Amino acid sequence: MSKKLIKSGIIVSAMTLISRVLGLVRDVVIANVMGAGFMADVFLFANKIPNFLRRLFAEGAFAQAFVPVLSEYHTKDESVNEHQLAETRRLIAQVSGTLGVIVTLVTLFGMIASPVFVMLFGFGWFVDWLNDGSAAQKFDLAANLLKITFPYLWFISFAALSGAVLNTLGRFAVAAFTPVLLNIAIILMAIYGADFTQSPAHALAWGVFLGGLVQFIFQLPFLYRAGVLVKPTWAWHSKGVTKVRKLIVPALFGVSVTQINLLLDTLIASFLVTGSISWLYYADRLLEFPLGLFGIGIATVVLPSLSKLHAKQSLHEFSATLDWGIRVISLFGWPALAGLMVLAQPIIMVLFMRGEFSEQDVLQVSFALFAYLSGLLSFMFIKVLAPGFYARQDTKTPVKIGIKAMVANMAFNLMLAPFLGYVGLALATTLSATLNAFLLYRALKADEVFQLSTATKIFIAKLVLSAAVMALVVYLTSPVFSDWLAMGFFKQIQQLVLCITLGCISYFLMIFVLGIRMKDFKVEKAENIPEISS
Template sequence: MSRKLVKSGIIVSVMTLISRVLGLVRDVVIASFIGASAAADVFFFANKIPNFLRRLFGEGAFAQAFVPVLSEYHEKDIAQGDDSNTHTKQLIAQVSGTLGVIVTIVTFVGVIASPILVALFGFGWFLDWFNGGETADKFTLASALLKITFPYLWFITLTALAGAVLNTLGKFAVAAFTPVLLNVCIISIALVGHSWFEEPQYALAWGVFLGGVVQFLFQIPFLIRAGVLVKPLWAWNAPGVIKVRKLIIPALFGVSVTQINLLLDTLIASFLITGSISWLYYADRLLEFPLGLFGIGIATVILPSLARLHATKNTSEFTQTLDWGIRVINVFGWPALAGLMVLAQPIIMVLFMRGEFTSYEVTQVSFALFAYLSGLLSFMFIKILAPGYYARQDTKTPVKIAIKAMVANMAFNLMLAPFLGYVGLALATSMSATLNAYLLYHGLKTNSIFQLSKKTKVFIVKIVLAAGLMAAIVYWLSPEFNVWLQLTVLEQLIKLFYCILAGVVSYFIGLILLGVRFQDFKVT
């Protein structure tokens, strides 16, 4: 089981790495075309709302509710020796049909009511438009772009459902690779089709739409090969659907608390200076690289495993799997945190500083990134600890915790934003994530479900020391910001590569000297 889990984790992480690298390329292209301008603020806003709903209907709450129930049905088929997976396919048909109808209605309403959504989540822009202010065109442009990007929700929701099915069947590579296609579409349309539009943000919006279509179509052949492509059925009152419904209602809020916090940040940022939303976006994208590569990658693997272990009442291995997940994200999370802290400005400079993106934007984005990085490990812990509840079909506890975290986030926003602006919003998000992670762990520990083993605690201390050593060495090797600005692009790349390579080598040397070995990553 250990070898299979590690192999699956590697597959998902490699595929996610490809996606994240292309995601950075996509952001480089976007930065080159629109930088951190008012147009950039509007595009990122128009893309954020359907992405938020995607986390609710697709990858977030729905997946957390659907996968445990699907695993239970699949285990029933295995126990009965049913090679045709009768119960599994029946549940897939019922859930896909029911979800498909709901998300179709939501998508239709969203396209029609796009001005209302913009007024709701970009209230500052709406007020400026209503009063005939200087930036009134932001509201009009955001409404137009949202009509293009919102249908992405329909395609990506069903894509996420297909991915959840394939993950449950142990076919992780397909779902992990699929996001690559979105990045390819956006990059292609931006580079080839930007001349078709007077404003480049329209090309980017159509790239998002096309990406949703391509991702949806890409999954279908793999469902056919797995023998689980079935005709969708409306089955609101079917037992399996009822079970998913009961689990998803609280999970809709609980698992997506980070996304809700980001939307609230966007609402507040619409009242701040132009560029605030863009600076937060670019910082969040850099944060998402290690978070997606390691946190989400490992969480994707362990959720079906935990659900299966709970269904078979294997409590010992359930606990060991959670412990393994914590060890893995620590070994990658801490050096990512240390490295990004030290090299934030050079990395932002090399990736984005061209075209409309200036050294001023580099500095502003780095401030937001520092604030987000303070919560990187907390974001990762949430990705590992939350499945410990959802795999046991307990969605009520996480939602209570999520409510507390979101209320805290709003309090932190109101406390920090007046003094720190957009940086205060990023810092508030990190603080609320830390509270969320702590309460999730405390709940598991209090109910004797999971507690960090002594071995893992010692392991984490070693990881922190090795990451600290790495940060010190990279800081010593990295020149001042003004010196970086004077280098050519090629010189910047060479210097950055040299610093990263030195950091990686020093980190692993530190791990070896501290006694960390390969067997520490096994599920014991």
């Protein structure tokens, strides 16, 4: 089990690494073309709405509800005839047909009612427009761009459905690679599309549209080869769809709390100084690099594994798999936190400070990034702990916890934003994520499903100490901010590579000295795992 998990985790993380690197290239291009001005704010707003809904209809809540049910059907099929997959194919046809109708209606409504979405989530622009017309350009451009980006929701919903099917069949690489195509489409449109569209923002919006289309088409041959490319069928009342339906309703909140919080941030940021949405976006993108590479990568592998273990009623290995997930993301999460904290400004400078992106933007983005980074491990733990509920087809507990975290985020926003501005919004998101992670763990422990072992607690303590030593080494190696500014671009890269290299060497040397070895990443067999006590 552990070898298979590690191999799958490496494959997903490798594909995700390619996607994240291209994602950074995409953000570099966007920063160069539009900086952090009003046009950047508007495009990022128009991109955020369909991406939020993607979390509901695609890889977020839908996947958390669909994968456990699909794993259950697939496990039954394997026990009867592993080559026919009759029940699995029927479930895929019914779910894809039902989802297709719903997503089509939502997409059409979103395109028609785009001004309403701008009014709701960019309310500050709407108020300014009503008062003196100063934000009319922002409001109109946002409504126009939403009509272009909203169809992305339709394409990505089916791409995510295809990815969930392939992941359940143990074919993780395809779905992990697919986001690369979106980044390529946006990059190409940013560079070459402005000459054929009204503005750089319109070019990027069409890049989102084309990226969704290409992701959808790309996975179809792989579904065909796996024998699960089926004709969609409307089946609202079928047994499988009903089961998914009941699981997805509460999961809409439970798995999308972070996205809802980010939308609330966007709403409040529309009242703040121009650039706030962009500064939060660039900070969030840098946070998403380690989060996507390690947190989401491991969670992608963990959910199907947990679902199969639950179907087989293997509680001990279920707990051990969660423990394995916590160890792996901790191994990479703590040094990512330490390194980004110390090197935040140089990294932002090297990646974004050119074209329309100024030195002042570097500082503003770094302040938001510091706030987000303080919750990096919380965001990662949520990605591993939440599947512990969804794999058992328990979506009610995470939704209750998610609502509490969302309410807490609103309170934190109102308390912090008046004093800290956009940095207060980032800090509020971090605090609510930490509360979310704590409540998820406490609920798993209360259900006697999972509890951190003493060995894992000691393991994490060693990692924290190693990351602290790494942070000190990087801090002593890194020049002051003014010296970074004085360097040429290639000198900055050279110095940054040196700091990161010395940091990595010091971190892995420390964990070796403290006794951490490969055997610490094995999933223990059932007979080696003690009973969980509350």
